[in-house]
Amino acid sequence: MKEAGEARRVREILDILARTYPEARTALLFETPFQLLVAAILSAQTTDRQVNRITRQLFARYREPEDFARLTPEELAREIRGCGLYKNKSRHIIAASRILVEKYGSRVPESLEELQRLPGVGRKTANVVLNVAFGRPALPVDTHVLRVARRLGLARGKTPQKVEEELLAVIPEEERRDAHHRLIAHGRAVCKAVRPRCGTCSLSHLCPGRQN
Ligand code: SF4
CATH class of the missing domain: 1.10.340.30 (Hypothetical protein; domain 2)
Structure with a gap:
């Protein structure tokens, strides 16, 4: 029962991130x-x-x-x-x-x-x-992904590799590519390292790490 509730919470987080950052992509320029x-x-x-x-x-x-x-x-x-x-x-x-x-x-x-x-x-x-x-379902964990995932309770690990493992366990394969970019976008725009904007965050009702 508890697991089903957690699965629903993760589902809702991913859906809100998808609605909020539908076009999140890498900002790096490249051709090959x-x-x-x-x-x-x-x-x-x-x-x-x-x-x-x-x-x-x-x-x-x-x-x-x-x-x-x-x-x-x-x-x-x-x-x-x-x-x-x-x-x-x-x-x-x-x-x-x-x-x-x-x-x-x-x-x-x-x-x-x-x-x-x-x-x-x-x-x-x-x-x-x-x-x-290469469009693979890889989920790179940078400083934004690590911070946001931990605050949202999607992961507890302290190292990028541990957090990556935890995210791979809860995020469906076909959504991992986009989830990476959307977590970064959320970390940059709202869930900032210093003074996250919890008051206006669309995920605050789902977030155990909200700060105000
Ligand atoms: S509620 Fe606050 S800590 Fe949680 S995701 Fe939103 S900005 Fe980050």
Whole structure:
């Protein structure tokens, strides 16, 4: 009985998120899975807007893994210096590009395990590539998803991987892609890290974490 009530609550949360953020998508600009991979690596500790500012120029000059594999870390670092940790990211992108050229025929692999073996690609970035570039039912957990899911009582775990596991257990496979983007949208617009807007939140009647 209790489980049925919880399933109904989750269903209602997903429905409200779908109505509130029907068009929620990634803000990152890209044309190919490889470009999305590069953009996702660049986005660590950098806003999507800043990444787009950089990649608009970057992808006009370098499009394919071969183009990046030929660069030196110093050359690429000059192109991406507007984002945080740009020296590390430069090394990672070049190393990942070389692996793609040598091992994958310049294609981006479509499995979580293979993606995570690429330099600079952690679990969240790998899941972003699967979700956004390949349309897989992956549910990347970033800081917004982690916070909103915990406040809403959809997850209790403290680590992104634990929260991901809990979300996968309650969100139907066909809704995971969109749920990821909608939880982020809600975290940015309403369920902010500091002073969430619980008073105007459309989920407040379903939320054990509401604060006022
Ligand atoms: S009620 Fe508050 S804590 Fe809960 S989801 Fe809405 S904004 Fe976040």
